[in-house]
Structures are given as C-alpha cells and as structure tokens.
Amino acid sequence: MPAINGKQYLERMDQLHPDVWMKGEKISGKLSQHPVYKGAMQSKASLYDTQVHPDFYKKMTFTSPTSNERVGLSFLQPRTKEDLQARRYMIKTWAKKTAGMMGRTPDYLNTALMTFAASATILREQGDEFCQNLLNIYEDAREKDLSFTHSFINPQVNRSTNFQELSSQPIAAKITEKTADGLIVNGARMLATQGGMTDEVFILPTGKTDDYAFCFSIPTDAEGIKFICRESFYQDDSQFNYPLSSRFDEMDTMIVFHNVVVPWERVIFYHRNDLAHQLFARSSFTPQALHQVIIRQITKTEFLIGLAQKMVTVLNVTEYHHIQEKISEMIIGLETMKALLDRSELEAKEDEWGTMVPYVHSLFVASNIFPKLYPRMIEIIQLIGAGGMVAIPSEEDFASSLVSEIDHFCQGYACDAETKTKLFRLAWDLTMSSFGTRQTQYERYFFGDPERLTSTLYQGYPREEYISDVETFLEQNREEA
Numbered sequence: 001m002p003a004i005n006g007k008q009y010l011e012r013m014d015q016l017h018p019d020v021w022m023k024g025e026k027i028s029g030k031l032s033q034h035p036v037y038k039g040a041m042q043s044k045a046s047l048y049d050t051q052v053h054p055d056f057y058k059k060m061t062f063t064s065p066t067s068n069e070r071v072g073l074s075f076l077q078p079r080t081k082e083d084l085q086a087r088r089y090m091i092k093t094w095a096k097k098t099a100g101m102m103g104r105t106p107d108y109l110n111t112a113l114m115t116f117a118a119s120a121t122i123l124r125e126q127g128d129e130f131c132q133n134l135l136n137i138y139e140d141a142r143e144k145d146l147s148f149t150h151s152f153i154n155p156q157v158n159r160s161t162n163f164q165e166l167s168s169q170p171i172a173a174k175i176t177e178k179t180a181d182g183l184i185v186n187g188a189r190m191l192a193t194q195g196g197m198t199d200e201v202f203i204l205p206t207g208k209t210d211d212y213a214f215c216f217s218i219p220t221d222a223e224g225i226k227f228i229c230r231e232s233f234y235q236d237d238s239q240f241n242y243p244l245s246s247r248f249d250e251m252d253t254m255i256v257f258h259n260v261v262v263p264w265e266r267v268i269f270y271h272r273n274d275l276a277h278q279l280f281a282r283s284s285f286t287p288q289a290l291h292q293v294i295i296r297q298i299t300k301t302e303f304l305i306g307l308a309q310k311m312v313t314v315l316n317v318t319e320y321h322h323i324q325e326k327i328s329e330m331i332i333g334l335e336t337m338k339a340l341l342d343r344s345e346l347e348a349k350e351d352e353w354g355t356m357v358p359y360v361h362s363l364f365v366a367s368n369i370f371p372k373l374y375p376r377m378i379e380i381i382q383l384i385g386a387g388g389m390v391a392i393p394s395e396e397d398f399a400s401s402l403v404s405e406i407d408h409f410c411q412g413y414a415c416d417a418e419t420k421t422k423l424f425r426l427a428w429d430l431t432m433s434s435f436g437t438r439q440t441q442y443e444r445y446f447f448g449d450p451e452r453l454t455s456t457l458y459q460g461y462p463r464e465e466y467i468s469d470v471e472t473f474l475e476q477n478r479e480e481a
Helices: 006-015 035-051 081-097 106-118 120-125 128-144 273-282 285-315 321-346 360-389 403-409 417-431 434-444 450-460 464-480
Strands: 019-022 061-063 070-072 148-151 174-178 182-193 200-203 214-219 225-229 252-263 267-270
Touching: 006 035, 035 081, 070 106, 070 128, 081 106, 081 285, 081 321, 106 120, 106 128, 106 148, 106 200, 106 285, 120 128, 120 273, 128 267, 148 182, 182 267, 214 252, 267 273, 273 285, 285 321, 285 360, 285 417, 321 360, 360 417, 360 434, 360 450, 403 417, 417 434
Parallel strands: 019 225, 148 200
Antiparallel strands: 061 070, 174 182, 182 252, 200 214, 214 267, 225 252
C-alpha cells in the first residue's frame, strides 16, 4: 500500500475498536464521529490528503526501497543534506496545515521510528531477532503509512530522584511476566497524545532501571489496552467561535495496561537499560526529532506573528513604539529559531550508519529558547488585544436580531465587525481558552523539563576549543612578561 489519503486513514481508524474512556464512560461507536475526536481526526486526514495531492505528491513522498511504491517522506532516512532539506519541506508543509498547533502529526513518530531503525544493529546485543523486529515494524509502518501514539512518562506518583515503586500492583507500566507468546505488561503510562486515533501504540523506555527499560509497538486496539482521556477542550463544531479547538484539539490520554500480551515479534528490547541508553545516545533520535519539532515551532511562530500584526492593523495601533517593540521581539525570536535550524542543516554530518544528522547543539539551543519564547508571544497577543479580548461577540449574535448593533459597535479600523470578531475569537482561542492554555503548557514541556534541557545543553555543548584559546592567551601573556 502506498502513501494513504485522508479517506483511507479515517476508514482504517473506523475499523479499529480501541477502548477509550472519557469522564467515566466508554466511548462507543466510531471514534472519528465522536465530537471530541472528530475535529482532530479530520485535520489529520487533511494532512494525508495533502501528501497525495498532485501539487505536493512528489515532494511529500519518496520511492520505497522494497515495494517501489511512493511512501511518506517522514519515513526517509536522510543520507545527504539535500535529503534533510526535503524532509524540512515535507514537515513544514504539514505544519502549515495546522498552524503548528498539532504537536503529534504523524511525521513526529515516523521520524523517531526511522532513527531507531537506522541504528537497529545496536539491538543485536539482546539478540538478532530483536534487531529484525525493529526493522520489520519500521518497514511495515512505512509501507502501510501507519501512525503512532507513544509514551515514555510514568504516572506522577513521586517525582523525587530516589523514588522506587513498592506497590504490589504496578503503577508505572512494567513487565510482570514472560511467556512463550510474549511479554505480559501491567500498569500505566501518561501523556499519550492522540491516544485512540492512531494505528499503533509505541512504548519507549523510562526510568533508570531495567524494570522500566523496554520498548515495543502494538495495535491501538490490542486486548487489555485502555485509554483514559483528560477533559476535552472541545466546545462545539463552530469554526467561527472556536477556530482552533474545533479542529486541532489533540486528546491527551493515560494508557492503562491490563495483562496486555506483547507478542515477541513486537518487542524491540526489554530489561536492558544499557540498550535503552545506547539507542538514544548513539542513534540520531534526538537531533532528527528536534529537527522536526523546531520546524513545527517555527511555523507556529510565523502564524503568531501574522496574527499579532493583523490585530495591530485592525486596531490601528502601528504608530505606538511599545507595539513596534513587541512585534520586533517576536520577529527576533523567529529569526533566531530559523538561523539555528539553518545552522543545524549546514553543519550536518553522517553518523556511523550513514544517516545525515543535523547539528544537535544548534537544535538544543532552539529547544531551550522556545519554551520561554512561546509564553511571551502569547502574552504579547493578549496585551495587543487588551480589553477587546474579554467580551467578543459570537457567531450566533450575527445570526440574530442584534446583528445591526453588533455590526455598528464591534467594527474595526477599515474592517467590518464580522472580520474583527473572527480575528479576536482566533486570538482568544489561542491565548485564553482551555485549548490555548494547554498549548502554552505543552510548548513549555514539549521536550522535557526546561531545567533539564538547560542542563543537557550545558553538559553536552563542546567548548574545549574556547577554553584552549583562553589558556593559550594566558600563556602568551606569561611569555611576554
């Protein structure tokens, strides 16, 4: 099967029967028709439609090395800088379709799976069959254009560094038994975004002990898997009133495993914390995943700047210096992120498996900037909107007897009331709705705790040459004296 379209994605999801719960009740019927899931699933379907559209097909797909079919470009192992740029175009195209609001578009996990498969030989320490399992899972995903949710976070029972779970019934998901058929898994994992609306669940290792060092992929509707949803941020289908949350609210779920059998052919490794460390440290997972994330975040920043500037124009406040300063602050952030992304591609190098890997330190800098940049841009949009963000008409007002008053009192500078209202409802949905506040928290912690990100940058950034320059300078001073 080549790269799929949106209709094929929705049909495939409708054939699954995942165990999804919301507010204490199991969701019955087709998930794609449920109000809480429908908008995000239709938006995801539009991404698949884009990749097979005649205008994008050749740039969004590549020829499979096994089937000779055109498959999704996010599965491509980049071997040249041109391949990296091709991936960038593909990722950017999908990100623009959602204004960067969907953090778990299929290219994110497709990229992760590609990086692991490229370095699959690491797993031979556990056994050749596990190496082959990973390659088979990757090739199956590539040829069928599968999508994944994932999790590598344990429930937040105790976040102290020395916590050890002592419960007789597992809280964090762990392997409780090995059988001839496979591994038996019990417990829970957090923050599986898009839980229930993907083909598969990809479980990554977590923790620092062998008990939690395992990796596998199984179908979303495998027996014993349950998805427990957070409260939905969906309000209703009105794209006028809720232009973002009606389309892009990716449900976050907790995955609960009740005696789930993971067949041996779906196991990538288990009880090997050393392999977990090697797979992340030696593979190109971090730089390639960051490359995808930063492209999306740049696209999102461009959208925020466009929104902020449109609000400035509608309110006719361009002349104010503090407004110019705020927009310039957003522009500086954008151009910094773009420059760091460009440098990551310019300084890309081949790894030991022939993968062209972006320069990770530039991407780490970008990933440290954005968690601070994004909340500030949200604040700037709130400040530009000021009191106008508080009381905004609705779509229903324009369809009522109030329309003449709304048209008169809610108009903007050189635009009618409906245009201004649509703009301000967009700004509200982005910055002040439950959807918008989730977006801010999501970007703050997208790649982990900000303090850990700075620590990773500090510990990993190469600066020996700079230290040597200082030592040489001091030595020269000593000789001249």
